[in-house]
Amino acid sequence: MMQQIYPPAVHDFSYEINKDFHFAAAHYIPHEDAGTCRQRHGHTYFTNITVAGDELDHTGFLVNFKVVKDLIHKRFDHQTLNDDEGFSDVDAELFPTTEVAARTIWEIVQGYLNTLPNKPACVQVYLRETPTSYCIYRPKEVRS
Numbered sequence: 055m056m057q058q059i060y061p062p063a064v065h066d067f068s069y070e071i072n073k074d075f076h077f078a079a080a081h082y083i084p085h086e087d088a089g090t091c092r093q094r095h096g097h098t099y100f101t102n103i104t105v106a107g108d109e110l111d112h113t114g115f116l117v118n119f120k121v122v123k124d125l126i127h128k129r130f131d132h133q134t135l136n137d138d139e140g141f142s143d144v145d146a147e148l149f150p151t152t153e154v155a156a157r158t159i160w161e162i163v164q165g166y167l168n169t170l171p172n173k174p175a176c177v178q179v180y181l182r183e184t185p186t187s188y189c190i191y192r193p194k195e196v197r198s
């Protein structure tokens with residue numbers, strides 16, 4: 055696993071955890087302006103998910119690292135992103151670009167965090183698609 059320094063997420067929470075993992079997935083960008091990306095191809099996506107909060111749960115976790123990974127890895131690893139219900143081939147807001155994939159990962163993680171009594175927040179998703187291309191998604195409003 056590649057280790058690297060990520061741009062910090064700004065927040066006022068007392069605790070912050072980060073989970074790194076990668077998944078292999080295929081995709082294509084279904085628009086003629088996407089050039090060669092219009093053809094189905096694959097990436098090893100490197101992901102860093104940042105979760106913050108003020109309260110720990112009954113196990114002393116903000117949220118279990120393994121659960122954060124499983125939410126995304128079990129859903130997307132060795133899949134074609136275009137086939138996932140979170141993406142669309144007709145709505146550009148839902149094309150499986152790096153930007154949309156980062157936002158979708160945030161939505162999945164935050165949806166789970168909202169079910170936890172200690173209410174942690176996902177404050178940043180870093181998604182690297184290629185050695186030279188990545189996106190950071192940060193929600194506009196983070197509870198603090």
Ligand SMILES: Nc1nc2c(c(=O)[nH]1)N=C([C@H](O)[C@H](O)COP(=O)(O)OP(=O)(O)OP(=O)(O)O)CN2
Nearest residue numbers: 083090091095097150151152153183184185186187
């Ligand atoms: N803003 C975005 N631009 C592009 C996306 C994207 O998701 N968001 N995606 C692609 C392609 O899918 C491609 O996988 C990545 O493109 P690129 O970074 O150009 O890949 P290269 O490895 O060829 O980059 P080099 O640094 O030029 O080797 C395209 N654009």
Ligand SMILES: [Zn+2]
Nearest residue numbers: 081091095097
């Ligand atoms: Zn691609």
